[in-house]
Amino acid sequence: MNMYIPPEYEVVRDTERCIACRVCERQCANEVHSFDADTGKMTADGAKCVNCHRCVCLCPTHALKIVKSDDTYKLNANWDNQTINEIYKQANSGGILLSSMGNPKPYPIFWDKLLVNASQVTNPPIDPLREPMETRLWLGKRAASIERDEKGRLKNTLAPQLKLEVPVMFSAMSYGSISYNAHEALARAAQELGTYYNTGEGGLHRDFYKYGKNTIVQVASGRFGVFKDYLEGAAAIEIKMGQGAKPGIGGHLPGAKISEDVSQTRMIPQGADAISPAPHHDIYSIEDLRQLVMSLKEATNYEKPVIVKVAAVHNAPAIASGIARSGADIIAIDGFRGGTGAAPTRIRDNVGIPIELALAQIDQRLREEGIRDEVSLVVGGSIRSSADVVKAIALGADACYIGTAALLALGCHLCRSCHAGKCNWGIATQQPDLVKRLNPDIGYKRLVNLVGAWKHEIQEMMGGMGINSIEALRGNRLMLRGVGLTERELELLGVRYAGENM
Amino acid sequence: MLKEGQFRNPSGCAVAGVIDRSGGKMSGQGMIDAIAVMHDRSNGLGGGFAGYGIYPHYSEFYAFHLFYDGKSAQTEAETFITRHFEIVYSSEIQTRKIPTVTDEPLIFRYFLAPLPQKLSRSHLDEREYVARCVNRINARIDGAYVFSSGKNMGIFKGVGYPEDIGRFYRLEEYEGYAWTCHGRYPTNTPGWWGGAHPFGLLDFSVVHNGEISSYDANRRYIEMFGYKCTLHTDTEVITYIIDYLVRRRGLTLEEAAHVIAASFWSTISGKEPAAREQETLLRRMFPSLLVTGPFSVILGYTGGLMVIGDRLKLRSAVCAQKGDVAYIASEESAIRRIEPDLDRVWSPAGGELVIFELYDRGGLAQ
Numbered sequence: 018m019n020m021y022i023p024p025e026y027e028v029v030r031d032t033e034r035c036i037a038c039r040v041c042e043r044q045c046a047n048e049v050h051s052f053d054a055d056t057g058k059m060t061a062d063g064a065k066c067v068n069c070h071r072c073v074c075l076c077p078t079h080a081l082k083i084v085k086s087d088d089t090y091k092l093n094a095n096w097d098n099q100t101i102n103e104i105y106k107q108a109n110s111g112g113i114l115l116s117s118m119g120n121p122k123p124y125p126i127f128w129d130k131l132l133v134n135a136s137q138v139t140n141p142p143i144d145p146l147r148e149p150m151e152t153r154l155w156l157g158k159r160a161a162s163i164e165r166d167e168k169g170r171l172k173n174t175l176a177p178q179l180k181l182e183v184p185v186m187f188s189a190m191s192y193g194s195i196s197y198n199a200h201e202a203l204a205r206a207a208q209e210l211g212t213y214y215n216t217g218e219g220g221l222h223r224d225f226y227k228y229g230k231n232t233i234v235q236v237a238s239g240r241f242g243v244f245k246d247y248l249e250g251a252a253a254i255e256i257k258m259g260q261g262a263k264p265g266i267g268g269h270l271p272g273a274k275i276s277e278d279v280s281q282t283r284m285i286p287q288g289a290d291a292i293s294p295a296p297h298h299d300i301y302s303i304e305d306l307r308q309l310v311m312s313l314k315e316a317t318n319y320e321k322p323v324i325v326k327v328a329a330v331h332n333a334p335a336i337a338s339g340i341a342r343s344g345a346d347i348i349a350i351d352g353f354r355g356g357t358g359a360a361p362t363r364i365r366d367n368v369g370i371p372i373e374l375a376l377a378q379i380d381q382r383l384r385e386e387g388i389r390d391e392v393s394l395v396v397g398g399s400i401r402s403s404a405d406v407v408k409a410i411a412l413g414a415d416a417c418y419i420g421t422a423a424l425l426a427l428g429c430h431l432c433r434s435c436h437a438g439k440c441n442w443g444i445a446t447q448q449p450d451l452v453k454r455l456n457p458d459i460g461y462k463r464l465v466n467l468v469g470a471w472k473h474e475i476q477e478m479m480g481g482m483g484i485n486s487i488e489a490l491r492g493n494r495l496m497l498r499g500v501g502l503t504e505r506e507l508e509l510l511g512v513r514y515a516g517e518n519m
Numbered sequence: 520m521l522k523e524g525q526f527r528n529p530s531g532c533a534v535a536g537v538i539d540r541s542g543g544k545m546s547g548q549g550m551i552d553a554i555a556v557m558h559d560r561s562n563g564l565g566g567g568f569a570g571y572g573i574y575p576h577y578s579e580f581y582a583f584h585l586f587y588d589g590k591s592a593q594t595e596a597e598t599f600i601t602r603h604f605e606i607v608y609s610s611e612i613q614t615r616k617i618p619t620v621t622d623e624p625l626i627f628r629y630f631l632a633p634l635p636q637k638l639s640r641s642h643l644d645e646r647e648y649v650a651r652c653v654n655r656i657n658a659r660i661d662g663a664y665v666f667s668s669g670k671n672m673g674i675f676k677g678v679g680y681p682e683d684i685g686r687f688y689r690l691e692e693y694e695g696y697a698w699t700c701h702g703r704y705p706t707n708t709p710g711w712w713g714g715a716h717p718f719g720l721l722d723f724s725v726v727h728n729g730e731i732s733s734y735d736a737n738r739r740y741i742e743m744f745g746y747k748c749t750l751h752t753d754t755e756v757i758t759y760i761i762d763y764l765v766r767r768r769g770l771t772l773e774e775a776a777h778v779i780a781a782s783f784w785s786t787i788s789g790k791e792p793a794a795r796e797q798e799t800l801l802r803r804m805f806p807s808l809l810v811t812g813p814f815s816v817i818l819g820y821t822g823g824l825m826v827i828g829d830r831l832k833l834r835s836a837v838c839a840q841k842g843d844v845a846y847i848a849s850e851e852s853a854i855r856r857i858e859p860d861l862d863r864v865w866s867p868a869g870g871e872l873v874i875f876e877l878y879d880r881g882g883l884a885q
Contacts, residue, residue, distance in 0.1 A: 140730040140812050141833055148831060149783040155803050163769050170793070171774070173800055387743045482732055483813075485831065486781075488806035489733035496735065 020105040023088045026068045028061035034080035035059055041072035041081060046439040046451055069432035071441035103362070114362035117435035117445070119262060119354045119399050119421055122366050126354075127373035127506070128405045132515055134496045135481035143485050145476040151486040152183050152472055152479075156415055157322045157346040160390040176346060177322050179253055181416055182211030183472045184406060184487055187464075188351075188397045188418035189235050189257065189326070191217030193270050193279045193291065194358030194435070196452040197224075199427060199444045202460030204228035209461070210468050215418075216242075218257055218268070218293060220282040226250045233324065236313065238267055239293035241283040245316075253347070254313050255324035258297070258306070261355030261398035264328030264369045268293040269359070274438055276447045303339040310344040322346035324395070329353060329375035330368075334382035341383055341392045348392050349418060350375055355398020356421040358445055359436035372396050373412065377510045380413025380492060403474035412510065413492040426467040427460045532704055532716075532728040533560035533681070533849045534836075536817040537857070538697035538824050538875050541843040544572065547690025550700040553853040555682035560728075560849060561702030563619070565715035566684035567676025569724035569819045570695035574671050580607050580630035581649055581721075584667035584674060585656075586712050587625040592662030599660065603652050604631035612675075613689055620679040620687045624712055628673075646721055646766065651745075653720065658747055664713040669722030672821065676701075676715035684715075696877065699819045701726035718754040721766075722821045725758040728849055729814030729834045740807035757816055760808050770801075772818075776827050776872040778805045783830060817847055823876035832869030839864040845875040 028049060037059050041050040047065045050072060052058075066083065073081045090101055103114055136142040143150065157178030164172045187203045194217065201224075203214040208231045215233040220242015225232070234251035236243050248254055259265070270291040280287040300306050310323050325340045326349035327333070333350065340348050352372025357365065376396050383389040396409050397418030406417050425431065428442040435445035443455030475487070484490050498515040499507050507514060535553045539545060550568055554561075574582050583600070587593040600606065607630040614626065638648050653665045667674035672695075675688040681702040685691075701716040717724040731737070731753045738748045738756050744767070746759040757779070764775040777798050782790075787798050802809070813833030818825040826847050828836050839846040839854045839861045846854040851864060867873050 136732070136812075140732060143831065149785055151784055153784055154806065159804060159806065161804055171797055171800055173796075175800070175803055178803065384739055384743050389740070389743060484732045484811045486733075486806075486809055486811055488802075489736050489809050489811040491736055491807060492739045493733065493736035494739070496732075 019109045022102050022105055024063040024066065024086055026066050026083050027063045027086050028066055028072075029082045029084055030059060030061060031080045032058065034078040036078055036080075038077060040075050040077060044071050044075050044441060046441050046446075046448070067432040067434040067437070068430075069434065069441050070430040115359055115436045116362040116365050116433060117357060117359055118431055118433045119356045120366050121433065124354070124371065127371055127502075127510065128401070128408050130499055130501050131373075131408045131510070131512065132498045132500060133404070133407060133411070133478055133482070134498070136483040140483045142483055143480040145473075145480045148480075149485060150476040150480055151488075152475060154181050154184060154415060154487055155179065156181060156393040156395065158391055158393075160388075177320055178346070179213065179322055180211070181213070183468060184410060184414075184416040184475070185400075185468050185471060186212050186233070186395065186416060186418050187214035187423050188349075188355075188420040189215040189217040189233075189255065190358070190420055190424075191219030191235075191241075191270075192222055192282055193217075193219040193274055193447070195424075195444055196440075196446055196455060197222065197278065198452050198455040198457045198460065199424075200225060201457040202427060202455070202464060203423065204232065205457065205461040206464035206468070207231040209465050212468070213252060215255060216251075219270075219279065219291075220284065221247050221250065222278065222282050235326075236309075237293055238295070238297045239291060241285065241291060241293075244284070248313065248317050248321075251321065253322045253324055254317065255326050255349065256297075256306070256309060256313070256345075257326045258300070259326065259328035259330075259351065260357060261328045261351030261353050261369055261372070262357035263360040263364045264330050264353070265295060266361065266364055267295040271438070274447050279447060303343060306340065306345075307343040314344065324349050326351060328355075329370050329372050329398070331370060333370065333375040334378045337379040337392075337394075338382055338386055338388070341386075341388045345392060347395055347415075348379070349395040349397065350379060351418075352396070352398035356424070357435075372398050373409075374506075374509050376409060376414055377412050381511055384492075403471035404478070406471060407475055407478050407490070408497060410487065410490050411493050411496045412512075413494075415491060422467065423464060426463045427455060532726075533557035533702040533853070534699070534726045534728045534815065534817050535846075535848040535853050536697070536699040536726070536819070536824050536826070537844060537846050538571075538877075539844050540875060540878050542572075542696050542877055542879070543843065544694040544696060545698065547685060547688075547693050547695075547698060549857045550698045551682050551685035551690060553848060553857050554685070554700045554702050556853045556856045557702060557848070557850055558680065558682070560704060561680055562704045563680050564705050564710055565676070565678055565703030566681025566701060567674060567715045567717050567726075568681070568685055568688070568690055568698060568700040569667075569672065569674045569717045569719065569726070570690070570693050571672045571697040571722075571819060571821065573673055573693045573695040574630070577608065577630040578671040580632055581668055581670055582673055583629040583631055583653075583665055584612065585627050585629070586664045586666060587627065588662030589625070592660060593625060593627070595660050596656055596663035599652075599656060600629060600631065602634075603637055603648075604629075604633055606631060614687050615689050617679070617683050617687045619683045620677060622710075623677060623687075650721055650762075654747060658749060666713060667719050667724075669719060669724070670821070672722050672724070672819070674717050674719045674724055676717065677712045678710040678715060697819060697824055699724060699726050699817050699824065714750060714752070716752075716754050717819070718750070718752070718758050720758050720762050722819075723758055723762055724819040725754050725761070725816060726819075727754040727757055727814055727816045729753060729816075729829065730812055731757075731810050731814055731829075732812030733810050734812075736807055737810060753814065757810065757814070760810070761818060764805070764808065772825050772874060773872055774801055776825070777801045778808050779810045780827050780830050780870040780872070781809050782870055815849070822880035823874060826867060826873040828867060828869060828871070830870035835866070837864065837866050838873055843878075847873075847875075
């Protein structure tokens with residue numbers, strides 16, 4: 018028998034307002050809404066609703082809202098409704114629970130316990146509307162020898178770097194997990210913003226090679242879509258060792274999502290499941306990583322920086338130290354609240370550590386070992402606002418990756434149902450009728466708006482601190498103070514408590 | 520209350536400097552007179568001077584000036600010094616009792632030559648050897664503090680108004696081709712003599728007026744290279760940055776200035792291609808040594824003075840010339856006090872580097 022599980026959300030329709038235009042019915046790929054010809058009224062089946070708000074947003078008379086169902090089992094602080102429902106689901110199916118997007122559990126968010134400084138009296142704040150306020154930076158190795166030409170001028174001995182006009186990049190989301198139109202929007206926004214988007218592990222669609230200068234291509238354990246042109250066409254190459262939402266496991270894109278286009282881009286048969294193994298089977302140790310890093314550099318004539326992306330796990334500092342000595346130029350660290358197109362729920366919600374702590378410890382460790390200049394640090398999972406960016410940089414990051422925030426800008430309402438492939442917003446789906454709902458002309462402008470707005474906010478906060486270059490904020494932990502943190506947390510973050518003097 | 524160095528202590532200040540580029544000697548009196556004019560820029564919690572060319576008879580030896588809290592610190596420090604150096608001459612530094620200068624520590628001077636065997640066994644460059652010995656004493660020996668360690672130069676500093684500190688050290692009796700001085704307005708200090716400025720390392724001395732906003736970014740970066748920022752002051756970290764870039768990495772002073780007070784990207788993009796390329800490269804190589812927030816700094820070194828200010832010009836600095844003599848001060852009034860009739864007076868632009876050197880060292884590079 019299958020235990021009936023009551024719906025979590027209910028669709029509430031104001032019948033006074035509803036004009037039965039059936040927009041909600043057409044917009045819902047989950048088939049929640051239907052028209053009853055007998056009564057001439059709309060009905061809704063809440064059991065199918067994922068609460069993506071597509072119908073709410075598009076209802077022309079604002080007749081709809083989604084509310085949390087008040088149906089409940091007998092209240093129990095230990096066995097809450099969700100926990101019980103998950104038991105029923107697993108008893109029904111025998112399967113692993115799947116989830117999407119980032120960990121929604123109420124773990125501490127350290128960003129919200131850090132406060133930023135501002136100048137008063139002894140040091141003037143700077144007005145970004147009147148004075149230059151630099152957010153430009155370069156990512157990559159900075160350790161270089163001082164050499165001079167015959168005229169005594171410095172030679173450029175730097176390894177290749179990435180130039181960013183704003184310390185925010187779009188993090189890896191594969192074509193397959195998100196749609197063609199979502200990719201196009203990200204690519205065009207990255208180009209206009211002077212930053213980078215990341216192909217994820219699904220290869221690069223032929224149409225998007227023209228955005229190569231703003232593209233980071235990923236080489237993951239499945240090696241999907243990796244070939245000569247892919248590596249050569251990119252600005253940088255990222256080796257994906259792990260993902261914050263699912264550290265220690267691989268990926269599985271169901272065959273249903275492998276459309277003809279996706280199949281060509283990934284270089285796998287149409288309809289076949291795309292399975293990324295948990296490890297790279299040529300990397301069982303740090304010295305193996307070095308070989309892949311150097312192989313990719315050799316293959317691209319040492320012209321491109323190589324990023325190694327890892328999930329934030331318990332011994333992150335030691336791992337980062339190893340990567341910094343592997344020849345990699347940039348380390349990307351993905352925190353345990355990072356998003357995903359699909360992950361086992363138990364992994365997403367219980368594995369990994371917060372990015373704030375991982376970042377603080379990695380930055381400190383690399384400095385103690387004197388190798389901070391060997392690599393740049395990029396952090397993600399999850400960066401939610403310009404304030405998070407400012408705090409991350411002050412803790413020691415060079416730049417941030419944003420994924421969820423970018424998808425929200427494209428319309429995502431965080432219904433966390435990407436794995437179902439029926440994204441009503443045209444983002445996490447390959448169904449042509451749904452994909453076309455996301456207009457890349459509009460989508461890319463919304464991304465440019467978002468990151469542009471963050472840039473202004475970052476500049477305002479920098480100006481307040483009297484800092485007019487983002488590089489003077491990097492690792493500047495005296496600009497942060499903690500509130501509501503324990504002695505141990507402050508020590509790990511390397512910040513003082515609010516109220517403590519400089 | 521915590522001692523200086525155990526907390527970060529920003530401060531406002533007055534700075535001044537003078538150099539006779541023909542190498543002619545001046546007593547310390549001129550600097551005392553100049554800094555006295557800017558009395559209100561200090562608050563009596565720190566003043567100091569650096570003189571160059573003041574020890575011509577011992578010019579081959581490292582002149583160490585030390586503060587001691589007591590005799591036991593002195594014994595410990597001298598034991599360390601004799602293990603690493605030959606002491607050519609040592610004595611207590613002669614001072615004059617001034618009613619407003621109180622609680623002075625024991626103040627000693629040593630002229631030193633590194634022990635040749637010890638130096639060669641260390642596999643270090645001589646200057647690096649000396650710098651490390653200075654750091655060792657300052658970090659490890661409680662109650663002993665080396666506040667001057669260059670050749671043929673000396674730093675004199677203490678707690679009090681700078682003009683009083685100058686008289687305390689009898690600087691009118693010293694003669695040098697260049698001087699800098701500093702009056703301090705710390706925003707909180709228990710008044711520790713070692714915390715006064717100039718701050719020195721080998722023959723570099725730095726006086727600084729400002730409060731840099733990049734402090735912790737600079738500090739955490741420079742500490743990767745063996746420096747310990749024990750005083751937690753801007754001046755200390757700026758000195759280490761200059762030492763690192765110039766002495767250890769081999770940049771010119773001008774290149775170091777393009778790191779510390781780098782031009783804005785928008786300014787760099789308007790420069791001629793060669794300069795654009797060099798300045799871009801320097802910013803890309805050493806972004807964490809960019810100093811932001813208000814500062815004007817006078818760097819003293821053997822044969823010259825360098826003036827550099829923050830790129831927004833948030834702290835004043837005035838330069839002037841009269842014949843062979845060049846002047847720098849926070850306020851023009853301080854210069855006029857010692858030389859009313861100037862050939863030229865100007866204010867360097869934000870981030871603009873001004874260097875005054877002895878003619879036999881290359882002269883003015885501006």
